[in-house]
Amino acid sequence: MFNQNTIFFILLVFIPISIAAHYLEWGEVVVFLTAGMAIVPLAAFMGVATEEIAVVVGPNLGGLLNATFGNATELIIAFVALKAGLIEVVKATITGSIISNLLLVMGFAMFLGGLRFKEQDFQPTAARMNASLMNLAVIAILLPTAVEYTSSGVGESTLQQLSVAVAIILILVYVLSLIFSMKTHSYLYDVGLAEQDEEVAEEIEEKGEESEHKPNFWLWVGVLLVVTLGVAVESELLVDSLEEATSSLGLTALFTGVILLPIIGNAAEHATAVTVAIKNKMDLSVSVAVGSSMQIALFVAPVLVIAGWAIGQPMDLNFNPFELVAVAVAVLIANSISSDGNSNWLEGSLLLATYAVLGLAFYFHPVVTGLG
Template sequence: MGKLAEGSSIPPSSSVGKAIVDEVRQSPILALIIFVPVVIVLERLTPDAHTLLFLLSVVAIIPLAALLSRATEAVAAKTGDAVGGLLNATLGNLTELVISLAALQAGQYLLVKASIAGAIVTNTLFMLGGSFLLGGLKHHIQEFNRVNARFQACMLFLATIAVLVPSLISEVDQPPAPEVSQTLSLGLSILLIVVYALGMFFSLRTHKELFASVSHSGEEEKPWPMTLALVLLVVVTLLVALVSEIFVGSVQVAAEHLGMTPAFVGFIVVALVGAAAEMTTAFSAARADRLDLSVGIALGSSAQIALFVAPLLVLVSYFIGPEPMTLQFWRGAVTMMIVATLAAAFLSNGGRGTWYAGIMVLALYGIFAFTLFVLPPARPS
């Protein structure tokens, strides 16, 4: 990494250039950044090549996720793992939000709800399980702040209950009129956003001492200068949003050509692509014996999607959707979210992580993914 000029907080251009070259040498995956302009240009020239655009957009998001990961780690080194995890979850969920907004505007509510449920399950099971596995393969036993993990798991549980209620009333003998479900979902959405805001105030202001990171002895890479990290966060986030729009525009047709259902695409594919940036950071942090950051990203991202992104989409649907969206999910999605939340609660009890715990969580995610692939759920009413 290039050093800062004496007495300046802004790295000189030569240092920035050297930093970029060094990063590419250390992480050859960053060479895939060339696919970002390729997919943008191709979308302008051949917008009907949906399958090719879908595949290229997935590849293009990978190096952007890696850059976002390194920049977020640099900020987390200055602010601490609690704030760093929240920052990474927020920026990572921006991709989910862009994808969902595009689908919402097109009236693809099944895709929106599948991506929301899938993001919660993917972050809670796949990301958390992968972090335990990758970190446990390098470190015998890893410790994390279980107070923080339990707090995030409780917030996630609250959100799943809020999703469960409108889903349950649709299953009674005399289901209420659609207007009742819309009103209930609107009220619950406002309540969840308020609870999420108060939760952030609790963890970052009034009781932040409870969320301090557990000390670790792992070797850390030298962080980027703060100015460089913040600039890259902004630029890469914008590029991720741009590539995500291309991804949304091509995913449905490409899914049909590749033999995937809309539910599987939303629950698995969109969720994995949307969480690529967060996963990169969570996995690398676990390998560096910073399981606090990994757990904070995985559970924090799930809680943010459930308590903020999903309710926000309900509110926005009144303005850009063909009709208001509700928090009513199909039974299978609600079941998977509840099981994922319970798994997160069990994992957070001990405050320790091992590789086999990761295997069990990943196996649970594999059960859900395979079930959706061979037996997609029916469209919810």
Template sequence: MINVFWHSLMASGRWKLIPALIMFGLTQLASMQGWPTLSCFILSAIGIIPIALLLSDATEEISEHSGPTIGAICTAVFGNCAEFIIALSALRLGLIDVVKASLTGAILSDLLLVTGLAMLVGGLRYSEQSFQATMARTNGAAMTLAVMAMALPASLISTSGIDDPVAIHGLSITVAVVLIVIYFLTLIFSLATHSHLFDPLHVEGDGLSLAAESTASVRLMPWIVQLILSTAFLAYQSESFVHFLEPATKQLGFSALFTGIIIIPIIGGFSEYIPAVKGALRNRMDLPISLAMGSSLLVALLIAPALIIIGSLIGQPMDLDFTGFEVIALFFSVIIVNFVNMDAKSNWLEGVLLLGMFAIFGAAFFYYPT
């Protein structure tokens, strides 16, 4: 097993392992030596990045062997791994407001930051890039419905004046169960019954022999091992990050809302930026679009409901009662991305517009009253 993992590290480059080990060691040293809280927070945040790079390399390699649809889902799942672990750690500590804000932030960063960055970088290299129109429309419709379902409890609570915590939590649990069922149905739709909509270029019977498939699976094993071990290191590093999160952000003057919506998604979602940018640079815009939409759907339909259910099981009840401005931000983001993707083409200016919108939302949440 050690030999397999070593070969995978050689494949991905030793230079990516060294900073990961250095930052991991510095984080633990700072924690044990009682360094200033802000220093520990910065080290733990930076330490997530090289581990996320190793995770990104593994998911990208696995995606290359599994096709674009399964690859995008795999990248979305493990790309959101850091955000989920951070949110789960914060939930265990009772930082409910931070967790709820991080869910909104994850969707905003996927739709605006990941998509915008890919369109900007790809547009600087190619005059115009195109992607599958059917896939964009299908994912866009699903994302719109997912955000509406996720925001419905908050809208109901604000318009009806419900203030009974038991009723609000019961409504949130009910919606969470429905959203999880919908997510698995979307997987069946995209991977089984209507897979041609997401991978129309797929050709049956590509002529690979059994021996070639066996060789490919053997070569894939080191990346699977790297994926598992990187996820484990990421979980441990994320625990350190959350431990210093609240006191450090208070020193910096950041509210729980701004921390969850901007700080956590930018750091936790780092492993999504790399494959998105690489796909754009290779003129394969289907990957960034699928990744951004797939990650957003994963957060809205699986991660958010899962945290609701887990919170009730560990004695940290959480609901879907988001602030009104969070709901507005989610709706605007979905509408903007759907408009940009309408013609199934992208350029660098559209990327700038999406990134600019993310920056505006960041400023708005920074000045949002605590």
């Protein structure tokens, strides 16, 4: 019987295939597809390594580590694209990751969990707090675009300065949210943490290991470094082949960034959220989906803006207006459905249907900028 880890181990075969495809010149489409498949298991093992290290270093530092490395794969892919000057792809990846987590991941979790259990409950107070943070993120990424469209003569440098200032505020809010969830109001999030601890305990029991056993810290640090390097290498291959491959496949920069790249980067988190939802642990499932979106909006996006400013790439928060509409729609319906702390299969279907409609809209959207 195939389990999740077995599938990830099998997918590792795409690492040598993608490298061979690059050096033997099998075509940019083959490189793009195989590099994308190779990133999926690497992202999964990065998450496992981070969790194992978190067990050793303790709950506070471990929580910070998980919060920082939670979206490391998306950050690496986006930074490589940023360095290559694919600004529109980077922006599309940011909005796409938010949309994907709120609609696709949470939608599948609620739908599949709801098929097995009539109704599933999760912490409504934490859900409402997360909803408020996502509303702030939408406002923050909306304003630079609003300044651009409501003013004349606003230069690129002015927009970048505004975006850097907003990015600093968002990172500060992210730090405050970590203090809130890990220190001052950690009891609101205890249910999800208890479920996560229960998962670990079950795994230990299945393996017949002693509960006192702690992971080998340096082994997992080594694994984390190796898989991070692997993600960086595969991201280079992915980005280098992106322009020609997507052109050959008839895809736009917008669709590639919003739909394809987030699915590649978030595949491991998708699997985790759905798996725990099927086990009726919706607190953990919702925290994975919504928490990932929050990290993208409040940490990854601001870091990329500051990184773009530092390396001389004009990365700002002036997004395509249609992307902003899509993010606002995703946040609105996700907040509406999750605010009561209860879910069922129909609500999951609504999230998936919204994602499908947005996906079709992005596919047919006639945007030609970004990839040339």
